[in-house]
Amino acid sequence: MKDYTMLQIVGVVIASLWQIGLSYVFLQSGMAGHLARLVEKDSQMQFLRAATYFLFFFVYLFVLSLPVKVLLEYCPDKAYDLSANTSFSFIVKKCLDFVVTLITMIPIFALSMEFTKRFPRHWGYCTGIMLAVSSAFQMVLLPAVLEDNSAYLKPLNKPDVQMRVDAIFKKAGLDGAKVLVENVTETKKLNAYATGAGPTSRFILYESVVNKLSADEIESMIAHEISHIKLNHLMLNVCFTCAFLFLAPVAAQYFAPLVIPHLPEKWGIKTVADMPVIALTVLVVLTGNFITLPAQNYFSRQFERQADAQALALTGNPEAFARQLSDFARANLDDMDPPLWAVLTLYSHPSVKERIETALRSQSGQ
Secondary structure, eight states: OHHHHHHHHHHHHHHHHHHHHHHHHHHHTSHHHHHHHHHHHHOSOHHHHHHHHHHHHHHHHHHHHHHHHIIIIIHHHHHTTOBOOOHHHHHHHHHHHHHHHHHHHHHHHHHHHHHHHHOTTTHHHHHHHHHHHHHHIIIIIHHHHHHHTOTTEEEOOOHHHHHHHHHHHHHHTOTTOEEEEEOOOSBOOOOEEEESOGGGOEEEEEHHHHHHSOHHHHHHHHHHHHHHHHTTHHHHHHHHHHHHHHHHHHHHHHHHHHHGGGSOGGGOOSSTTSTTHHHHHHHHHHHHHHHTHHHHHHHHHHHHHHHHHHHHHHHOOHHHHHHHHHHHHHHHTOOSSOOHHHHHHHOSSOOHHHHHHHHHHHHHTO
16 A cells, blocks of 8 residues: 555656646747747637647647656556556547547637737736636536536435435535436546535545445545535635636736746747747646645645544544545555655645544544
8 A cells, every 4th residue: 555655646746747847848949939930820810829839739748748647647556456447448538538628728728818919908807707717617517517417427326325315415404415426447446526516516426435335434425525515615615716717817917027038038938929828828837736736735634624524523423434434545555644745745635544543533522
């Protein structure tokens, strides 16, 4: 378990640094400027230029990142018998995910670049509003639409578990919330998560969870996910994300004139309307996200501790809560007591050991 966990930790760090490095090389090598010149020859429309530029840049990132994904994601899972995928099916899935990302992101980046051309004094506000609205839609409404029409999701078909879940929903004041079971064949890992916010909240369980865990363990696990809704964690996440996505372009609008004159000439960026700004934006986002991971995960761990406490109050069954945490850790080969530095920097949840100890302490009233 410790060896697999360390491989996962190293994989996250290497994958993040690899993407950052690829973006920097794209700019520093002059490829960013060269691609911009090619795109400008083929189209006079800023929207089409930006869409084409983004397409080629992301294909570059994807193609050079795919071998790293295979090495760091597929190979460890296969070696530890956690994956039912073949290497071919893994690559196909990554390609399909990439296409979905392109379909989602191309209009956003293209419109952002269109704003810089059409509204030079207000492009930050226009971009911020678009990002905030699109993010709210994707986080709140889209999951419900996709999940209610997904062939991979089905209702929970265990009367004893459903009875317990309905009682927990009623106790939490969330009558009518849905629990769905996802048929996941490519992995042997256990997983459960909540999506949406408010009336669109959905609780998704892997089919392996329903098959392997007892009714009281599933109840405890769902109680944890319910607690995120009851404590407004998902809604807070939506609000914070939308606020950040609005403010970031606004701040960029005011800082860009101060930064652009100091960028290397080979990057090909003289104004915010130049196409290489797309590559620079990706570099800044990837770098910023990696640097701020410890802060992001700190707040995430606080939310998880609050949800654990609320779940224990809802079920009154700390033994079942501790058992399901242990079952998850064993099935997923998670180290129950990983290094403190890893928890503080890369873990969105407290360690399994800490969560189990907290649950058992609540039983004794300590």
